[in-house]
Amino acid sequence: MSNANIEATIAVLRDVLGERLSTGPSILDQHSHDEAYTRPVLPDAVAFPETTEEVSQILKTCSQHGCPVIPYGIGSSLEGHIVPIHGGITVDTSRMNKVLQVNESDLDAVVEPGVTRVQLNEELRATGLMFTVDPGADATLGGMAATRASGTNTVRYGTMADNVLALEVVLPDGQIIETGSRARKSSSGYDLTHLFVGSEGTLGIITKLTVKLRGQPEHVAAATCAFPDIESAVNTVILAIQIGLPLARVELLDELQMKGMNIYNPDMGLPETPHLFLEFHGSEAGVAEQVESFAALVGEHGGSDFQWATKTEDRNRLWQARHNAYYAGRSLRPGANGVVTDCCVPISKLSECLMRAKDLAAELGFLAPIVGHVGDGNFHLLILVDPESDDELGRAKDLVEAVNMLALEFGGTVSGEHGIGAGKRKYLVQEHGAAYALMGTLKKAIDPGNIMNPGKLVTLN
Known part of the structure; x- marks a missing residue:
């Protein structure tokens, strides 16, 4: 993408957003990385929309100029999802943070994407209801849906995929669509809601979610x-x-x-x-x-x-x-950085898989404490590396690859909850085979210009 295209995009968006389009160095730096070990890359500008219509205008403009768009929630993702590896405009949804409806009788809520899970549960406190997906970080619900997040409650209450009923999404050309409804089930057409849940910002920007609520336990x-x-x-x-x-x-x-x-x-x-x-x-x-x-x-x-x-x-x-x-694990080697794995296997294979993963870590000379959501077969190694050692980082990546291959060997997946981002894309052909090519076909159909979070999840030739 040419500098002229970027400059033209920024000029149009500044007219739309005014001071809510930032090119300040500290703002760009904040949006250059997430919690992963992926190398930071600065976006060209950061937009802070407050309405769906503004998101639509941003995407129309970026589509017209072929400018990359990177959706951003709170930056807590773990596979480089929000790193703008090709530059472009980061769209920060933090100002779209209203709880729009709480439907107590129907056990659902309608929220904007910048609402965090803690914020929603604070608003629900007096109702006797709760939102159950808990990835640990106080992530935004838009980001949690985009990465198909889960966490410690999953064994009983399910992942984001199980707890999202409907979405409002802005497509790459600026078109606004609604998927799903507040009904608890549907046999009406393709399940577009769950196409966008887990799409990691590569197909559009989520601007509204309808999520399931549960009663607080006695x-x-x-x-x-x-x-x-x-x-x-x-x-x-x-x-x-x-x-x-x-x-x-x-x-x-x-x-x-x-x-x-x-x-x-x-x-x-x-x-x-x-x-x-x-x-x-x-x-x-x-x-x-x-x-x-x-x-x-x-x-x-x-x-x-x-x-x-x-x-x-x-x-x-x-x-x-x-x-x-994560921080407790890092205390085992003060000053070290942590490279985190995320795999999931059938629970009958979990103990064997864990022991082989521990052996692999020992063979490569790493301290690598393990935590796992054992009820659903999901586990993480925290590989402790010297931040100044390229050799250690290289060997840590080798260990990550070995553990990913181990998960596939046991009939599992290379990501149970963190997602793919830029970090795990290369493993998807081994996991999905011909189905991975179909993902590319869907991406090309919805985002023919490849402006939505390019370089993540799906590769377009």
């Missing part, structure tokens, strides 16, 4: 328990799922991660062996029954050191510690 209990090895912990969860225990959250942390947890949280003081972090939702009697049943399974598999938390502040402290696992 009673909640959380716990930690220790195990002699990973296999025992995973087998306990598999059996719990097979007998129908409705686990709300179940997280696996290996012995190395637990060591980091104790360093980062000095008051935690848990044994440095593999652990499960758990949560149960329901009536008081129902939760007590779930706890009793799960405790019996733990005993059968050699687990011990149950520590229960029923007070809100204790549960919050426990899950805050889990959400800070």
Whole structure:
């Protein structure tokens, strides 16, 4: 794209947005990277629309000039999704942050894309309802839909794909469409809603979402328990799922991660062996029954050191510690950066896959603590690397590739929740085969100019 095209695009958009189109160095730098190890690249300008109509005008203008467009939520993605690798206009949706409707009787809400999950739940507090998808970061719902996010609650409540009913989307040419409805099911045409959920900003910009809500549970209990090895912990969860225990959250942390947890949280003081972090939702009697049943399974598999938390502040402290696992892991090697993997396999293969991943990390000489959403087979290695060592970063990328291939070998996927972005695109042919070419066909049909987040997810020749 020529400088003249960029300058022309910026000139038109400045007339539309005024001071809400920024070329300031600090703003450009903020939008040059996410939380991944991908090399930062500055956009040419950052737009801050406040309405769907403004997003439409931005895309019409960019389409006319062949200017790349990069949708941006809050920058918490982990695979370089929002890095403008070909320059262009970053569209920051943070000012589109209104909760438009809360339909209590129908258990749904209509929100703008810049609403964060914490903001929505704060607005729902008095209604007795909650939004359940929790990726850890206080991400925007637009970004969470674009990356098909999930998190610690997925085992019971599902991913964003399970919790989005309808979307408003602006297409690359500026056309505004609506997909889905507030009805709980439909057999009406192609499922366009779920085409855009997980599309990572490569097909359009989400400007409105209708999401499912759930009732806040009457009673909640959380716990930690220790195990002699990973296999025992995973087998306990598999059996719990097979007998129908409705686990709300179940997280696996290996012995190395637990060591980091104790360093980062000095008051935690848990044994440095593999652990499960758990949560149960329901009536008081129902939760007590779930706890009793799960405790019996733990005993059968050699687990011990149950520590229960029923007070809100204790549960919050426990899950805050889990959400800070990234920083806890980094405390094992002060000054190191973290390269994070994200794979998902059938849960029956999880313990074997984890042990082989740990062996691969050891062979390459890395500290790589593991956390996993064990109830759905999703796990992460945090590979600790010297930020000044190109050799270590190169070997870390080799380890990421080996773990991705391992996941595919076990019948899994190279991403359970972080998405593809620029970082994992090269693995999609191995995972999807001919279906990957169909993704390219869809991309070309919707975005023939390849202006939407180019270089991510799908390659156009």
